[in-house]
Amino acid sequence: MSTTAQGPERRRVLDIYLNDHLAGATAGTELARRMVREHHDPAYGEELRRLAAEIAQDRRSLLGILADLGMPVRHYKVYGAWLGEKAARLKPNGRLLRRSGLAVLVELEAMRLGVQGKALLWRALLSASAREPRLETERLRELLQRAEQQLRTVDELHLRAAAALLSTPPVPASV
Numbered sequence: 001m002s003t004t005a006q007g008p009e010r011r012r013v014l015d016i017y018l019n020d021h022l023a024g025a026t027a028g029t030e031l032a033r034r035m036v037r038e039h040h041d042p043a044y045g046e047e048l049r050r051l052a053a054e055i056a057q058d059r060r061s062l063l064g065i066l067a068d069l070g071m072p073v074r075h076y077k078v079y080g081a082w083l084g085e086k087a088a089r090l091k092p093n094g095r096l097l098r099r100s101g102l103a104v105l106v107e108l109e110a111m112r113l114g115v116q117g118k119a120l121l122w123r124a125l126l127s128a129s130a131r132e133p134r135l136e137t138e139r140l141r142e143l144l145q146r147a148e149q150q151l152r153t154v155d156e157l158h159l160r161a162a163a164a165l166l167s168t169p170p171v172p173a174s175v
Contacts (some may be wrong), residue, residue, distance in 0.1 A: 017121075017124075019071075019074040021118070022063070022074075024114055025059040026059065028115070029056050032051055035052070035107055038103075041104075043160060047157060048157070051153060055114075058118060058147070061139070061143055062121075065135065069132075105162060112155070115150045116151060118147050122147055123144060
């Protein structure tokens, strides 16, 4: 397919692109909410709550963009992503009934991938806003800045989690 889609083809491509991101945003919102519920560690709590709230707001912003562009929500994609996030919880983690200590690390990595994808979405829409007046340039810039801040926050949380979970304690010297 050419990178210079015209008319109806461009609209179809944008519809698919936005709905795919909406599906990802749905899974990301569910992941963030679950992390808030399950990680009671004060080292992560407040930042996770803020991230979860912002990720949910970003999903609502994407729904608004779809509405502004007159594009339908592809519910089968949204439901599929919602179910996929639930199914991802069933992965083996080395424990039968409890969460693994690695859960926070792996979940932060998944969250980072989602936020990075969202930042790329906002950048792509920002570049398209020059030719699409229904895309609000200033709002897209704000969303991109927030995604970039979210990446920094997730990276910091990941560093803390990695240090806590993966560093080995020093071996005491023999006397």
